[in-house]
Amino acid sequence: MTALTTEMRDGGIALVTFDMPGESVNKLSREVVDEFRALMDRVDIDSSIRAVVLISGKPEMFIAGADIDQFLEIRTAAEAEAMSREGQEMVARIEKLRAPVLFAIHGACLGGGLETALAAAYRIATDHPKTVLALPEVQLGLIPGAGGTQRLPRRVGLRQSLDMILQGKNVRAKKALQIGLIDELVHPSILLDVALDRAAKLAAGTIARERGRTVHGVSDVLLEDNPVGRSVVFRKAREATKNATKGNYPAPLAAIDAIEQSYGGDAARGFSTEARLFGEMAVTDVSRQLIFLFFAGAALKKDPGVRTPGVQPTPVEKIGVLGAGFMGAGIAAIAAMQGTVVRLKDAQHERVAKGLREVHAILREQLKRKRITKRQLDDQLTLVGGTIDYSGFANAQIVIEAVFEDLAVKRAVLAEAEEAAPRAIIASNTSTIPIAQIASAARHPERVLGMHFFSPVQKMPLLEVVRSQRTSDAALATAVAYGKKLGKTVIVVQDAPGFYANRILAPYVNEAGLLLDEGVAVDAIDRALVEFGFPVGPLTLIDEVGLDIAGKSSATMLGAFGDRMVPSVSLARVIEAGRTGRKGGSGFYRYEQGKKKGVDESVYALFSSTGQRLGLGARDIVERCVFAMLNEAARCLEEGIIGSARDGDVGAVYGIGFPPFRGGPFRYLDTLGIPTVIRALEVLHGRFAPRFQPTALLRQMAGSGARFYPDRGKVH
């Protein structure tokens, strides 16, 4: 079975349908590329073929890009560079082919697929929400390697191409037309007819093969058509990239270098620069880790969450949400976005109104970003019904409890929910209280579990579905399936205090607090961890979460895990002083109108008697905070809190911002080498016992020379 099938149409137009057998998407694998070569060989010798139209045989999907599996087989930069050259050559051949090639695009056209499309003589795309074009290579730590850095700027201009390549973001069909990336935009049902017509015109010469840039404005002339303007653009791009990546991601800078070479006047040099830089990026650890996360996320999407075969999740059409606070409203909003009917309940009308206001704000943000239309916003709002009683709960499939973080309150609410929705799964959004405790008096504990969302719900991709001892497979499967429907990356965790994400966060935050006790400055701590790769430092993080909430969580951790989770004196004092962080206007930092203004120097008075700041190197700060987290993550795997290192890595990256370019705590442990980590932990344990005691699993693995991921890069 071949991926490409060719059918001759009137006037010598070869209609090539790309439909990769056995795959849900079209990929430019080695085998497929060979088929393209054979096709071009045929076109070369058969002069009856006057034009070629390429269309996809997959519904609502054009070409997803290269076969990333094949990337993982690369061992050296030279191999990768050779791969890039091969790709460039194939694409160049399409550009120079005797017969003009037309791409008829319906669905996603990404990566190598778009690079190839750029070499075609003509591009028609459909006006359809699934039709998007992108060069997402930077998201995998790579750069476009089949000529994209050279051809895209020619087509859409420098700034647009920088925007597309550096962000890797999807360009929707309408925008693609506006920027000149595609030539025509049509309704899906006439795509083929228009494509065949234009192909005939290309063959006849009534449409010119070389048409240059179709969209070209005044600012393009000023900024892009001359070297001075361009150097300004490049400088700004480099600055912005350095600020955003903090030097942790080399690919965007490499992409800028490659793009810059395309203006050098020597086309061949541009392409060879692209190939060389592609080669360099392909063997970076950063790229390995990002590709790992890509595969891990994809594998998780397919993971039903239960190990028992044949358990069917129940489709969820209606949910109840208890608590119209920030979390409850966020959950209601994302549920409405998926068409779920929601009953949003709180005790008082004022709170319900506030919740609806928040739902509206979240949906309006979607409208502003053009992700939904006004009509969709109106429809989604009608899906959320506010109530102060349990009306409408009876036929809900899931009731999600997002009330005050207090065991007694949650127990009472659970009893009410069971009464009001006798067949529903009751899911608690608790972040610290074990499900078993909440469900202790439940009539149907088999239907009680945790669905722990992260804040803000509409942005944070992770969902921890917490399974208690008594939770049934059926309930779990339904919760996992629904979490995926909501667009979340779901990991199943066992019921224990802090579950996974908050549990590994706790010792990390505590170490930061202990560093404060020792006199290290607030911003020094945060700066060190941001340099390490976290989006914000630990003290900024708890300011954001709320110091009162962090304090509560901390108390729960202490109660559950004892000595290794003792919160610092400084943290305790700051919380006692009544500071709540961002929401209260001050915590470790000052906030004015919601904007962070700098360290609140007065905070030191709360816990530092001396006023002396200890200058501690970033490396030491990072070691203490991060190794505490790594050790705890290993303990979570050891205790079966998480089912696999994969879940732990994805959970940490998506849930608490563990640096993606390091792959996650378990990937990072492998990178550092477990024996190295144990040695460091032992030194720290010597100084700070009982903390930093290396967990048994790590010792055992060090002893046997095992790694968390035996195969380099691949996920099981």
Place this chain on the structure above:
Amino acid sequence: MPTFGNGRRVAIVAGLRTPFEKAGTLFKSISAQELGRAVVAELVARTGLDGEEVDTLVFGTVVPSVLAPNIAREVALLPMLPKGIPAVTVSRACTSANQAITDASDQIALGHADVAIAGGAESLSSVPILHSRGFADALVAASKAKSVPARVGALARIRPRDLIPITPAIAEPSTGETMGQSAEKMAKLNHISREEQDQYALRSHRLAAAGTQDGRLTAEIMPYYVPPAYKEFALSDNGIRPDSTLEQLAALKPVFDRRYGTVTAGNSSPLTDGAAAVILMSEERARALGYAPIAYVKSYAYAALDPGEQLLQAPVLAAPQALARAGLTLGDIDLVEMHEAFAAQVLSNLRGFESQEWAERAGLTRPVGEVDRSRLNVMGGSIAIGHPFGATGARVTMTLANELKRRGGQFGLMTLCAAGGMGFAMVLENAS
């Protein structure tokens, strides 16, 4: 000839309305369509009705929105309902929601439908403002102009007087009388004193306040959180004045006849925004789906008389027809709901029921009878609760059905008057 002679009974299984808010207040930025969608979404959510079961949707509205003339279909296109529900928008002035309910009932009785949603919505805060003819003509000419000079020429024809918009008055086209003027005329013809009207208005407010206080009335009302700010919310009708006094009412000046008039703003129903809807099912389908009927539609009738005569008196002709079709007399009726467009109108209707002259006009030998005041509008009526034209019919239906069930009565009668000299009456039978 009895209604639904084929034996297929139509049950009211649930009903709900938004709070009714005086025009220009809390709901002033909300369209009738939004109100209608909100009430039906909540009704479906509360009852757990499977959208797939709904066969048809009928909605009434009086003042149409040019932007959304097909309000019923817009309601039927709610995301929690399947896209294949045919819907029709109906209009019969103040009995539009009744028209919706009887149309839906007819469809069920015919066997065309087993489950229907029917109701109505009105936003009198957003009354359409029309351009004058001169202005409209100039705009149309400008849009058809083929050149800039031609366009400018078309617009230059606009005169200052063309800019004065036409605000629709609620006047009868055939008589030129506004509804208030007709009510005034009826007060005089039927010798309804100012004091009687004020007393009646006071009664409406007191009983509505009591019903709000003890929760009987609010049980039918959904809380409405006002978009897009969601800062304010309404839980009950804001026209009800619990501490209204006779002195306050007496102090008001007559609106429609300065010199000899008795009809005031206080003894008339206010312009109001709101929506209401009910779920109707055939008796078998209700049973099959596990819904307990509240009441059955026993009979109904529409009547009409010359608008120039007594515009709002047609209930007096409709009621005996409905009773006859039900095989009942007034004596069999345990509870009565009469729409209160004006106190003068209700009191005129009541006089008419007792009148031999009106009986003969209706083809009866004896008058309908005296309505027992203790069974009439027991939780007040439109004067206090408010009157969103297109929705009132559904409100009255639901209130009657619910209160009938609460009291354990067997039959209830409702009457409504409407512009154009029309009237409506319906008999409900308690399902319990």
